[in-house]
Amino acid sequence: MADLNGKRVAILATHGFEQSELFEPRKALQNAGARVDIVSPESGKIQGFKHFEKGQEVGVDQPVNSSRAKDYDALVIPGGLFNPDQLRTNDEAIRFTREFFDEGKPVAAICHGPWLLINAGVVEGRKMTAVHSIHRDLANAGARVVDQEVVVDEGLITSRTPKDLAAFCSKLVEEIAEGYHAGQEEAVH
Template identity: 70%
Template sequence: MSHLTGKRVAILASDGFEESELLEPMRALREHGAEVDVVSPESGPIQGFRHFDKGQTVRVDRDVAEAQASDYDALVIPGGLFNPDALRHDEDAIRFTRGFFEAGKPVGAICHGPWVLVDAGVVESRELTSVPNIHRDLENAGARWVDREVVVDQGLVTSRTPKDLPAFCARLVEEIGEGRHAGQAASA
């Protein structure tokens, strides 16, 4: 299948991403024809983890300081404990993330990835899920947190952990392929 041909997707990550949560969505998106760039505040390869053990490194395609949401059709934010925590303190990463919501473009976030969405100020009144131990942060930011393998709310696709990756990847491909959220500015 190649129903994402012509679509360009950014995966926002830094050192400490959960390996499977970056590599599996990247593979699924590319298998469906999307062009995928790893966008990061780091330069050179970034270090993945398999929980607490070092995993693969991934090449960075673009510096987040130079990236614009308008260059892409969708955004994916993998989890891992260290990755989202570093990203949510990076102003360029927050600006980049917020741009996708302002343009009404699909966004996927898994595990700890929704932490970045909290700092971008885009979770209020949205239903989403995440790794359970950050649910209070999401609720405090105005989100309606639920414990399900995948949740879709106006183009925002969220999941809990690597075990949810098959459902996460399937819904992410579906949302990006539909493209019906493009141009629907999110209400802030």
């Protein structure tokens, strides 16, 4: 497993995140040695979901309005239907997300998470995947959409659903360990 000691990763989420898509990447990152902060427009705790049923809450470590990409090595955006739908209309969440792309740092989004990337204006020309229901949204925003468990395009890691979490978490840790590699593209089937 890659060593992420000394690395700091932000997980951007709000109420309605898909529980497994936040907790499993966080655990993989922490197991590899990374410090992980939950960044949110909310304070206190945010509510997770297991599909449409309420799940566990998680504490917020940093407010998004005072968070900056320069303080982190990578960004993770979990899915869930409600979480990215709220984040994609939040100006601070969009700014924070865009900063990672401006700085060439790894960004990972799973399930509905790429909705936020569309509103941040960073998907055009990118090879990506996501939950099937937002494939057309991604394509309309200029992404090259494929149906694979995980896709990496120049430091952007995308995945479809919780069933792809093992591959997603593995690639996430690998990409953060390697850092940004402009011009490289790979896909895992």
